[in-house]
Amino acid sequence: MSDKSYLAAPYRNSLSATAKAILNHQLLSIDETHLDYGCGRGGDVERLITAGYRSVGYDPHYFPSSATPADVVTMGYVLNVIENPQQRRQALAHAWNLTKKRLIVSTNVRGCGIHEGEYTRLGTFTKFYNHIELKAYIESTLGFEAVKLGKDKFVIHRNGHQFTPLCYEKILEESKAIATDWIPGMDVIIKGYCNDFKPRAGIDNLDDGEFPGRVRHYRLLAKSPCLPGKTGLVRCLHIRGGIGSEHMEWAIAALKRRNKIAEMKFHCIEQSFLNEFLGIKNFDFLNENIKIYR
Known part of the structure; x- marks a missing residue:
């Protein structure tokens, strides 16, 4: 001191x-x-x-x-x-x-x-x-x-979750190996929504039943334009096919890559990447499972 x-x-x-x-x-x-x-x-x-x-x-x-x-x-x-x-x-x-x-x-x-x-x-x-x-x-x-x-x-x-903090150079090396495809920004989430408000018998794609009889859709959502749209970067990207679709699997895989890199950066011994996380309100990016916001 x-x-x-x-x-x-x-x-x-x-x-x-x-x-x-x-x-x-x-x-x-x-x-x-x-x-x-x-x-x-x-x-x-x-x-x-x-x-x-x-x-x-x-x-x-x-x-x-x-x-x-x-x-x-x-x-x-x-x-x-x-x-x-x-x-x-x-x-x-x-x-x-x-x-x-x-x-x-x-x-x-x-x-x-x-x-x-x-x-x-x-x-x-x-x-x-x-x-x-x-x-x-x-x-x-x-x-x-x-x-x-x-x-x-x-x-x-003492019996909590343990990991190995990495130095700056090691994180850069391992990040390059993970980033084989698109990496979403830290503010990107998977968000569900419903735009069909007419009950349709036998159709209920929402797990918790909050909107019974409506078709549930999902999209990638970001605070700033960073998603790969057809004509450039966009803030919102529709996930075709919903839960279990090939497009949803692609979105989840992208967020998992993002989270794996983010976890390494967050635990950087030198804390060289700390500015990337300022303004983040929760620690979802440290979780192994990807959260889908209903």
Whole structure:
């Protein structure tokens, strides 16, 4: 941490948002041990002990000798105050190495875009994240899935989904091998629609019965013109034949290629591709199955 980072540790009159989250989500039981990594002045630890929990705190300034392994490790707002990027990543990896079951990471967040960091009036360093950046940062560092608890909080389980983060050059190499055909943009989805509102006996192509007796159609839909139309790029492309058709299989295969490349980029060790994901509201591109919006 920077020399003055300890000044960023607040005096607390109650449990922090991170401590409240682990209790509300039942991520810490009375029988489990807890380590508050970067605990600052130790307010959360004191209150958790008073409540009957087996909690200890580690802080390089206030409690430098208590970094012992625990079932549950929390890392609240530590990544915001470490100026050196390498030390920031090392701290996250260190906290992960100390947890036996799960790690909960929270940071201060701010809108969209990449915030490189700034200095406060106290001379401390502060960096803000957005939710997509924080998830990418955790997963590209640890190689485990970070499950969202809130826009500024993620939990990483020891028995969770594991993968291998790749470096920039390796991702480019593997992406070229996958991109043998058209690759859709990140905003492209498969969307169902119905334009025949007259009941037709014996015909119901909608699985959930929301529009009984109507023919259900599907299309590729994008926010900007990026789909291969007959006369150029378009925002909407009809999928001939509907579910199970050859054209639908082509569309799903294209999105699977997109998602496979996107997952590698999202977990890039250097995070060189992070700007491609800014503005994305969910993480569907990390799923193996392609979602069809009815």
